[in-house]
Amino acid sequence: MTDPFDALAGLIEEHALVPLLWHLGLMQWEDLAYGWALFAVYGAAQVGLMLAICLPLEWWRPVERWADRSPVLTDIGYTLLARVGLLPLVAFVGFYTTQTALNGWLADHGYVPPTLERLLPALLAHPALTFLLYALILDAADYWRHRLSHRWRWWWSLHALHHAQRQMTFWSDDRNHLLDDLIAALWFGVIGLAIGVPPLQFPLLVLLLRLLESISHANTRVSFGWLGERLLISPRFHRAHHALVSAGSASCNYGAVFPCWDMIFGSADFSGDYRPTGDPTADAWLASGNYAAQQWAGLRRLAKSIASAGNTAPATTTETARSFLLEGVDHARKNDTILADQRSRRARRGLPGVDAAKGAAERRGAVPDL
């Protein structure tokens, strides 16, 4: 029986990619088109799996309920672009071509790059263990990338886009500035090349790790129990990282998949309850603007951070977080202005409008645990 992923990728290649490449005069990429199509199909399947796991969780035990969910729509756009479009392209085509070229160049100079299996030949008999080791090493690299992006002011100005979302859901994982995504892909790719992850395993590893990351962003009261929380990052653990007081340089729980790196490097916080999320210093466009507005706001913030003195990102104090919550009505009003503006522009272009914003009125109540 034919593998349905293969069959679908074959159809996409034959009926869409090859005609497109031919039309553009780029037939030298034909060999890679199938690989990209295959991982785009895997990406779409991953989104399907993510929906099957996270939708029931968010419906069953939501942490927050919102009258107006339009800021979530933007995050859906981020996910589809990253998982089905960009990620397979970068993870497969970029990694595969770079690794082939690099290995060829190194071999010409009499050097064979190391792989985990060559360093530890006993691993050859245990492919599942090798896969887990690759995942652990890539996750450690990602831990440090994330931690530094909170530490350095210029990097935080980009990463703040990820934290600005006040309606965090499983769609929020891919909500990143394009420049930040680019740095992350390079960082991940360079480490992958350095430890010799086999080219076909790399995109699969990325898909699996990203699926687990999506689950950790879900708007759901789910923890994995005392032991489980120390083995795999849960929605409760990652929510503490997105808490208002965790925006900026004094944060915690930087890990993406395995909490061991936070435990080893002293940044784990297992104590937190389900706290309100967001970045109190992010302007309203960064939080509730559409895709283009958020990207533009991120660039403006980057330019400002480069011009300002000091390399370290600011930390959010409990006082700032508290007054942010107390000013909830004000923030809701700002969001309403942005959403109304977007609605009227969409209406002028004859596009369907977004539902009227009712704002984050629930924030008007008592200040919850920070």
Ligand SMILES: [Zn+2]
């Ligand atoms: Zn972060």
Ligand SMILES: [Zn+2]
């Ligand atoms: Zn996150």
